Amino acid sequence: MANSSNAVGQEPIWSNVLVVFDRRAVGGIAALVVIAAIGWLVTSGPLAAGALPTGPSVAAVGPGGQVSGPPGKVIYDSSCAACHGMQGEGTSNGPALTDSGAASADFMLRTGRMPLSAPGQPVTRGRPAFSDADIQALVAYVASLGTGPPIPGVQVNDTSDLAAGRAAYIANCAACHGAGGSGDAVGGGFVAPPLLDTAPTQVGEAIRIGPGVMPVFDPRQISDKDLSSIAAYLASLRERSSPGGISVGGVGPVAEGYIAWLLYLTAFLLVVRWIERRRQRSDRPG
């Protein structure tokens, strides 16, 4: 007489409690979960642009490290000269490097922005193409091609002035890179990248050289001490796990709004449907 697989009095407890949801609800929830997962993967998961490590983290690099391996000129001639010229004078494919200095070269190489696979490719963050020793050699060679800012001495340790770093960061950097260092579009097809995974020395180099469309900050405008403080503040933002829980991308109310709707459309509607389906189930004729 019962049309379910078990007789009425022997239904398992869990099926009494949970109630099987109808296929549409399950399908809808599955679709939402898949969309959310894709969204996470693309924005902050392994597939996110710029999620690749920016190369070996160098806590404090002075100008003139030890050079080992092939001399920088050999690497330069084979990997860089085609676009930047044999003497770094520039070509139609790439700018001159005579006023780049060690800071520019180190920044571009360690963040994987250079070398480009072909002229005209977009300049984006990625895995460094050279080993640490090769980069040091290249940097020394490019620095010798002209004059330009040296690699700044960025110190991040327990005595760093986080408060000064925060204040300087908000005043000079937050407008493009976001108060939480999560980056944002700046128009013209450019993006100010997220900074939480950037090595302190690269943070300092970027401030001094103004890569891409970034402005240049003279040492008299942002002192070397402030440079270290800013890098230390960014490091503290990364290390200090958000006290409120999962930080959804650090982009503020946009992400929070999507989460609120996602939760509403799944959890709350689920609960409401569950309550009514329990009633309908307890209405089925025996």
Added chain:
Amino acid sequence: MKSPSEVAADRQGRAGATELDRLVAWLDERTGMAGVARHALRKVFPDHWSFLLGEVALFCYVVLVATGVFLTFFFAADTRPVTYDGPYAPMRGAQVSAAFDSVMRLSFEVRAGLLMRQIHHWAALVFVAAIVVHVSRIFFTGAFRRPREINWLIGVGILLLALVAGLTGYSLPDDLLSGTGLRITYSAAFAIPFLGPWLAYLIFGGEFPTAELIGRFYVFHIMLIPALMIGGITVHLLILWIQKHTQFPGGRAAETNVVGRHFWPGQVFRSTGLFFLTAAILALLGGLVQVNPVWVYGPFIPYAVSSPAQPDWYLGWLEGLLRLGPNWEPTILGVTIPSPFLPAIIVPGIIFTGFALWPFIEARLSGDHSEHHILQWPWQAPARLAIGSAALTLFVVLTIAGGNDVLAVFLHVGVEELTGVLRILAFVAPIVVGLTAYRLAVERRRQDEGEG
């Protein structure tokens, strides 16, 4: 001489008066509530899952009030500058307002403070989402038709109050992000010809930023708006109670009856359970997902800004209007019409007026002025379905446009190109969706009538 409760017990054949008998008798001797209470407890409410959506919104509001009361004990609505010297190292030594300092203390030094703050904020975000879904249900099933026009108006009022409550609420910590939003609010009022600057000065107490602002918004947020809100919700529920709930067609349902279950005990217990489950989800959100981390934004500094810069999602449509709006700023006979005027004042004004007056507009357009207690399935009113779908689509496009810079990074496209596309979508998408909804509804209605 037996007491009334003992008389009652005798009549029911019980050995002695129970506690309940005594309690009921005690109350009734003083208020005469027995008859009214019995009538209330036996009131019939129909069942459908979509009828619970309004309750979800209501329970979100209860959570808001409960957590809000906690927060008022710790918040200082004062813009006087103080030096932060709490446990959050990157802020130490910074000059902040007392309001910001109190929120930092609440987040880092008061036990369960951050939890309460975050539950409060998530509850606000979900509250408005719940209202939107609830209003959509009311709209698409025609529940606003006579005699429920008043309740529709009150509901629209509650929605607007919720928006203002949210804006004033998240602006209280006086942080960089919300302060920027207040600047935009001020400028939007500014954009009204003739009245604008005067109105902006009146609300804000002078040229932005003013020292009175946070205190004034605090009064709005904890006193004026909750008073209006609670009054509005009470009348909303009272009218629903008196008019009895609508119901879907089918079964024994007719215009002259209500088919459902008694208020007590089933509906009361079920709603109580829904309340606890709503609160549970909000508690989980509040504990596990960070929201509005004001220590990252830092205190409001009028010459600093951070991006991305957005208001909370329920004002995203206004943000989208401002971002998509054209840069027209004509000067007519010496009067400048500022460029935010059209997108931020005129367009929302027209849409909200139409939204508020919809029951009357639809009655006039359809010629249907009769009483309705049976709901319609959404496809049974294709024109209404089309207009509502178009309006919702516009709302979604505008809200998405409010976050166009974040979306541009996510999609790896340029902000300018995306803005251009969204401008076109804002016109095209509602039309396409509306027409599609209309055709589908007509088809479905034809199917139903063919079978019936």
Added chain:
Amino acid sequence: MSEQRVRQPSTRSRMELVVAALFGITALCGVGLLVVYILGGQTQVEGILLAIALGSLGIGVVIWAQDLMITPVVVEERGSPASAPDAAEELEATIEEEEGFTRRRLLVGMLLAAFAGLAAALAVPALSLGPAPGRELFTTGWRSGKRLVDASGTPIRAADIAVDGIVTVFPDGDAGSADSQTLLIRVPPELLKLDPSRAAWAPEGYVAYSKICTHAGCPVGLYRAAERMLICPCHQSTFDVLTGAKPVFGPAGRPLPQLPIHLDPDGTFVADGDFPEPVGPSFWNMTS
């Protein structure tokens, strides 16, 4: 709609145990919350415990309501919300009956006038909420002779700013002021294409614009240095630094006002006057 099925006693008693267990979980979580609080508190743990406590209670109550209670479907007559036909007439009669005067229209009219006067009187304290906007909308803290200083009050020297550098400046004595906030940008001087009447306001490629966006007032904090474009983060208004901060994209309707400055021999900058137009968002009588 079907009548409610009454479950078998064995199922009912098992459901009762489930409900009891759920309530027990709530009790335990409540105690757990107290313990966490005493131990110092932790937001995530508190949130989870609170959620489990409330959630178990909610599930238990719902199961109780749906499965254990007897809640049959019933039909109730609706009746019309309107009262009996006479009631409305009687209400009108009640309102009108004891009025007892002859010059009804005069009295009602004067009563309305009285209320209007009272409303006007009540508006007086309301108007105290804010001053009337005056000439301050047309002026900032900049004056001729005011030195340009940074947010900490230190005068800016030309050599402090690199080419393609940008700094926020204020009038001396007014550092941090909201309406005087100004951007000082250094560009290669040969690239400037300012209006001839404004060319002298940008000595040696240093040009100063108001930082307040002319659309909705946000600080225009983003700068694409290589393209010499200022962008406002709020609604993406984009201003071209080389041509007088004219808006080239976005909803801003007018350029950022330019500040006239000159370079002193000691390398500091001095303003030559206030901005020629009102700063910030436009308003209806700004051309007056």
